[in-house]
Amino acid sequence: MKCVICKNGDTKNGFTTITLEKNGATLVFKNVPALVCDNCGEKYLEDSVSKELLFKAKGILESGVEVDIRDYQKVA
Numbered sequence: 210m211k212c213v214i215c216k217n218g219d220t221k222n223g224f225t226t227i228t229l230e231k232n233g234a235t236l237v238f239k240n241v242p243a244l245v246c247d248n249c250g251e252k253y254l255e256d257s258v259s260k261e262l263l264f265k266a267k268g269i270l271e272s273g274v275e276v277d278i279r280d281y282q283k284v285a
């Protein structure tokens with residue numbers, strides 16, 4: 210798709226790192242599938258990915274961590 214930020218680039222399949230902060234806890238997910246603009250580098254998550262990301266985050270945060278770095282591909 211066309212990038213809505215720079216309006217010049219096209220997005221390509223790639224991976225990104227997403228940081229979530231919730232209730233004082235910080236969670237970092239590496240290797241999150243994303244669409245990345247080949248011009249400005251803006252990243253877009255598909256709805257299904259962002260939903261799954263929040264679902265995975267909820268499970269990890271419920272275990273009581275304060276800071277954690279996870280590989281998105283390896284979180285069940």
Ligand SMILES: [Zn+2]
Nearest residue numbers: 212215246249
């Ligand atoms: Zn762009």
